Amino acid sequence: MVDIEGIILDLDGTIYRGNTPLTFAGEFVNKVKQKGIRILFLTNNSQRTTLYYSRKLKKMGIDASEDEILTSAKATALYIKEHYENPWVFPIGEDGLLTELIKHNIHVTFDWRMSSMLVVGYDTNITYKKLKDAALLLENGGIFIACNPDKSLPTEEGNIPGNGAQLAFLKEATGREPYIIGKPHMPIVKEALSILNTTTEKTLIVGDRYETDILTGFRAGMKTALVLTGATKKNDIHNRRRPDFTVQNLEELWKRLSK
Ligand SMILES: [Mg+2]
Known part of the structure; x- marks a missing residue:
């Protein structure tokens, strides 16, 4: 091993x-x-929310408690608390972000004059008023x-604007740069290692x-595994630093890990 x-x-x-589990996902876990x-x-x-993911995974027969799930929203709340x-x-955000802020006893207000910190997550109900405030x-x-920082999200309709696009709007308007918690940045990794x-x-x-996944691993000094079941194809990593x-x-990964 x-x-x-x-x-x-x-x-x-x-x-x-x-909503479809990939080959060997449940067995791997x-x-x-x-x-x-x-x-x-x-x-x-x-x-x-973490509850949403826990239920989604359980429906697929994959055993996952809320404590075993780290979203960028939860990592953000943990980071702010620390x-x-x-x-x-x-x-700016939806259920996932608001739930984590409240769960971690962080004051939330929709009056910008009352607030000292802006936290931006993906928000499909974004309005000019929110961005202006x-x-x-x-x-x-x-x-x-x-x-x-994800600029876009792949969907059946095509690539749609993600949180990175919302951030670009705010950066352009104010000249300010956000401190980013999620992959490939390190704060989420620190929170992950602390939970693990x-x-x-x-x-x-x-x-x-x-x-994102593999570069995060390289930057942090972790071992890395690329599964060719999603975004990156084998040809994409030609001439690039190889993952471990x-x-x-995941079936092949399990075989390699358990050798
Ligand atoms: Mg992925």
């Missing part, structure tokens, strides 16, 4: 695609846990934190997107 104590598992393109290796499911998505004393947060908060010295209670050397990150494992699916 490869010497690891924890695995960070990406969700979309790694564990499932849409069970077998890893049986070996005493801890698992953390990690997503840059801040829109949904680094700031009683900020009043003006949020956010920009005014930034102009007035508000702290600027973003859940994740592992060191970088003894942690494996598994994902389907080279630019490049595999067709």
